[in-house]
Amino acid sequence: DTGVSQNPRHKITKRGQNVTFRCDPISEHNRLYWYRQTLGQGPEFLTYFQNEAQLEKSRLLSDRFSAERPKGSFSTLEIQRTEQGDSAMYLCASGGLRQNTEAFFGQGTRLTVV
Amino acid sequence: GENVGLHLPTLSVQEGDNSIINCAYSNSASDYFIWYKQESGKGPQFIIDIRSNMDKRQGQRVTVLLNKTVKHLSLQIAATQPGDSAVYFCAENGDGGFKTIFGAGTRLFVKA
Numbered sequence: 711d712t713g714v715s716q717n718p719r720h721k722i723t724k725r726g727q728n729v730t731f732r733c734d735p736i737s738e739h740n741r742l743y744w745y746r747q748t749l750g751q752g753p754e755f756l757t758y759f760q761n762e763a764q765l766e767k768s769r770l771l772s773d774r775f776s777a778e779r780p781k782g783s784f785s786t787l788e789i790q791r792t793e794q795g796d797s798a799m800y801l802c803a804s805g806g807l808r809q810n811t812e813a814f815f816g817q818g819t820r821l822t823v824v
Numbered sequence: 825g826e827n828v829g830l831h832l833p834t835l836s837v838q839e840g841d842n843s844i845i846n847c848a849y850s851n852s853a854s855d856y857f858i859w860y861k862q863e864s865g866k867g868p869q870f871i872i873d874i875r876s877n878m879d880k881r882q883g884q885r886v887t888v889l890l891n892k893t894v895k896h897l898s899l900q901i902a903a904t905q906p907g908d909s910a911v912y913f914c915a916e917n918g919d920g921g922f923k924t925i926f927g928a929g930t931r932l933f934v935k936a
């Protein structure tokens with residue numbers, strides 16, 4: 711257990727529905743990341759927060775995706791109008807303020823859109 | 825864009841043998857590299873890291889080698905055990921040292 715908690719672990723939803731995932735990072739970590747991982751692939755970067763500021767968003771993050779970290783602690787990732795192509799593992803990671811240090815990953819939320 | 829890739833998608837080794845997993849990276853500006861292990865249904869787990877001012881770093885049963893000349897990274901696992909069976913990712917930190925970019929992974933099978 712890395713100390714990064716994600717909920718729910720699994721989510722099955724019908725196409726067109728909205729879903730929201732939550733990530734609770736290691737408490738003293740300033741950095742928080744969201745990644746998406748499909749079967750057989752490495753995690754793909756989606757977005758990154760430093761405290762409450764969203765500093766970078768990938769082109770993979772379409773306008774149906776939104777991430778927030780309102781108080782600089784937990785974060786949510788919402789997907790609106792889900793599509794079957796959104797089915798994936800959504801991973802959250804957190805890290806300290808220093809450059810070039812490792813990120814610690816949660817167990818992920820497995821999303822299946824039917 | 826820049827990415828980190830792997831030479832072999834799968835590697836099968838006998839229990840007790842040493843394993844070597846290779847990785848090629850393309851961003852010559854990267855100065856921090858990490859190996860992660862991912863077991864089925866779990867998030868990536870940090871194994872070992874190395875900074876670009878080093879060419880070798882050792883941990884417990886694992887060694888990472890970095891060759892900046894040819895932009896190559898390798899992970900060596902000594903006396904491979906069944907518990908080492910997993911997918912291994914090399915990753916690099918780009919963009920100021922805060923964003924980790926992953927390659928596609930190598931699946932390691934350990935035969936008893």
